[in-house]
Amino acid sequence: MSDALQEKPNAESRPISSSAAIIIEGRYMAPPQDGDGKVWVRTTALVGAEPDPLYKLWRDVENAPLWQEQITAVTRTGDTTSHWTMRSGDKTIEWDSEILADEPGHRITWRSIGGDSENAGEVIFDPAPGNRGTIVIVLQEFRMSKLTSMWETILGRNPKQSVIENLRHFKALAETGEIPRIEGQPHGPRGMVAGMKRSIYGETVATPPGETQAASMGGGRR
């Protein structure tokens, strides 16, 4: 490296590469583009916590329904395998998933191994520059055509948006212990186009509960 610039008191030691390929040899890399029957989404969030507890929260797959939209149940079937059930509208799909790479406190990768969904993903927990918590990077691919993805969008939630929302829920849960919600609040009579508007706003997708029944029973004051 050139020694032209000596004075940078708070500069991070520049990451040379990170595996979801946001930075490679100091250069920013664009996310993978859709094509060949796959749709890709990459999303990131700055979360105010150490990588370790965040890794643990993510790795605890059976608790995924607490913060992942439309996931109704996850059952462990082995050390690295699990069975996932997802309900979207009135349709239920199920698949098995397998963890490939598992680096505690740093990175998890997974792929589906049969069932109704073909997907694969990676999550990385990178310490944020300047000790401001952890940058969580999620890269997810679905094997589905653009047409199917558009159809899903019309029916409820675009699969890419779902990944983005899930990371948002994950961050809110990790930082505050709850996920912000408005379902169940009062309102006056809704109009003719209310259903369409709710769908555009993404309000037809149930917000995940954010806490377990057991947790909500502890320490109650009511």
Next chain:
Amino acid sequence: MKALCWMGTGKVEVHNVADPKILNPHDAIIKVTRTAICGSDLHLFDGFIPTMEEGDILGHEFMGIVEETGKEVSNLQRGDRVVVPFTIACGSCEFCKKKLWSACDNTNPNAHLMEAAYGYSGSGLFGYSHMMGGYAGGQAQYVRVPFANVGPLKIESDLPDEKVLFLSDIFPTGYMAAENAQIQEDDTVAVWGCGPVGQFAIASAFMLGAARVIAIDRFQERLDLARSIGAITVDYSEEDVRVLTALKDLTGGIGPDACIDAVGLEAHSTELQGIYDVVKTKLLLEQDRPSVLRQAIQAVRKGGTVSIPGVYGGLLDKVPFGAAFGKGVTMKMGQTNMHTYMKPLLARIEKGQIDPSYIISHRIGLDRAPELYKIWRDKKESVTKIVIDPWAS
């Protein structure tokens, strides 16, 4: 319970709706004792803010008595009297830690809508469109308050509701506007708009050391209030009054050190540019009418500051950015970082330094609210501020 609902542009109605419930561990339910109509509610009434839905409960200025608390709320108890800030903040994200409460990352359930429009989402707001969270508002008998462990300010003295109610929005908003104006001792400050936020911006500018405050409006009742707290007033609707000339005349030709736009996106203008904005917004070619912003940038002195508490929502036309650059102007703006200001401003009220209730002109029950929205929108009956007792018949 009874609640005031937005039912379409120019239409609000009182409806009987379900009582709110605790939905999250940091929620509280407040029995509303006083609420107010905000000037920014008129932007909703007039249909300028997108993503409103029929049946949405309005209202973001309210206070009341704690009725019920979620299991993670330990700082409040049933029976506590509280004022609730209109911005909802989680208290633990990067932005809350920096005290940029209105930029909170974790309180907007519809963050993706605001991301699409603004790049990033700000905090959720009560009763202010689905883009801003879709939360039910407080022009109602009860309201659910998320993150009640962070926002509500307990009132432990016996000050009447009317003296502390405006800590929920407009007093802190006017104060932050004055703070954003970077007022130095002995400065001259110009304030456009002498509605409630303008009033508190004027009062706060004096508190922060301004020597002269110039208040600009066209409604006598507002100009009277501004003069009553020490401002020099300019009525731009008077024949031969030109605001830019007036501001030069009143500053020895150098311009005000700071200009505060307490009007925002529905500015009224007697100039040609006013007609331009009305035509373009009607044709949906422009979203906001920024005639005050243009004037403030034009008027401020070289190296001065333009502070913008007035709400803007979208894309603005013909903003004189060259003038801003040419003079080296600083601009500061944004939703109020409420949580920073509520306690210190309560202390000023308790010490008797200011009685914010001086702006109130109308006291009503919820049933008259639809009528008063129209009256205020049409600038009739000398409305300066409307306070609602949702339990009065």
